[in-house]
Amino acid sequence: MTRRTVVKVALVSLGVAALAAGVGAAAGAWGEDPQPPVAAATVSWEGVLTAPTAASTFAAPSADEPPAAEPTPVAPQPPAFDLARHPTGDPASPWVVVNKQHPVPAEYVPADLVDVAPGVQLRADVAPDLTAMIDAAAPAGARLGILSGYRSYQDQAATRAAIEARRGFDHAERYSARPGFSEHQTGLAVDLGSTTQPGCDLHTCFAQTVEGAWLAEHAWEFGFVVRYTEANTDVTGYAPEGWHLRWVGRELAAHLHTSGIGSLEEAFGVPGGPVYAGG
Template sequence: MTPAAPRRRRSPFAPQVLPDGHRHFSHRAVLARRAVLGGLLLSGVGGGVVLARPAGEDPETVAATGPAPVPPSAPPDPPQPVAPVQTQPTAVEGPSRTAADSPWVVVNKQHPLQPREYAPALAVVGGAEVAAVIAPDLRALLGDAERDGVVLGVASGYRSYERQRAVHENAVRRDGLDAAESLSARPGYSEHQTGLAVDFSGRTRPRCLLEDCFAQTPESDWLRAHAGRYGFLLRYPEGATAVTGYDAEPWHWRWVGTDLVQRLAGSGTATLEEFFGVSGGTGYA
């Protein structure tokens, strides 16, 4: 009788083969596999070995024990503070950007008029006072618009230092300081004091006088299409509050002359601050 071959000891890693051919890892086999894997990971750290977790774990192991726990990731580094952008003056040949009587003067919450109580030479156009230098272009604009069937009016032109003080104080009493200063300048900081700014009105929707809905009127459409030919720039466009310091005002147009309007259009720049590299913003200097 041939002696029976000695039974080989079953490896602790070996699965049990079921009658249907599937493999099943016992709890003991799973623990043994994990112990060896842990040892490999520890030795890999010391020996410079990087072990990657297989893309697909053995499905039977997962079924028996669940997926291996994923170690928590390290918290992200805290965001670093962003340094404020420092604007630099842009070298553009032309009139002064600081002289109160210059057509290119930049007046905003960072740059008041010098002197604060400056007053220009005046003319009357459309029943309102404006700087005399803009009178010919403004008259031409109003006349050509009317010939196109668009009746524009001048709701506001020049305002003296004292008049601007009254306008600002009234807005603060009515709306509170924060809301008032998003639309109304302090005296000495207003473009209206230069006489170069005009608030237009329209006949089609009188209730939109100095209101956002003026942007949806035929008068506003005409101005956007044609005002540049007369040297006027939409001074406070939509989305530029952080630059100009004021909410959008579709009725407020500033005379800068046709040369500068063309330069702005050619550069794709909407505001004087961005074109000249002049600081602006919602806070007063």
């Protein structure tokens, strides 16, 4: 895909999102809080990997046979993945966990935002992996567009206030995150679109598009996690959003993938859920 096409698609998608916001009718138009959480299946995952036991039986050498070969030494186990390498409570940390129990301070603005598309910014560390992911998806027919990245506290507050003024608190509570509780304020989260089925952008059906399916399978290879899934609704407090990708770096993303850990909350033991801190 040419750069011009990407730009054009991003602009068209932004226009669609803005239109949806304008009528206030699109359940999925505002990032991680488009719908009330639905009841989800019980989340379960194996937090402990048991190391394989080394075979300990081998025949004792007898007098008329050559001695048995030395038992193969057990290969040293790789060190356990160090989940304490970066803090989860610092908004500047690549492993920060933001949810309804853990807001981002209003004054926090990432120091190293870079442009990744017209009007869209992300932290500098995210950009190369995002580019690599979009480039890798294209040959598989997944034509990803960049819809939204960093959102300031002020933007979140203005969006929320506009929805509340137009539709009331209850409606806003269902379809819009409270300001300060959006992962987008970290500059580590990006909403991606389907340029083959743009009608599903920011909607549940994105997961069924070729782009959504590709991301579900491959995003981890580029350091991203699909932050809100069918399986982790209870622990994240958000309904599934196949388009909302959170960059955590390739090492952690690979660890979560190989371990089968389905959320950042579970990986780090950080409380989440559908209830806002402070009620």
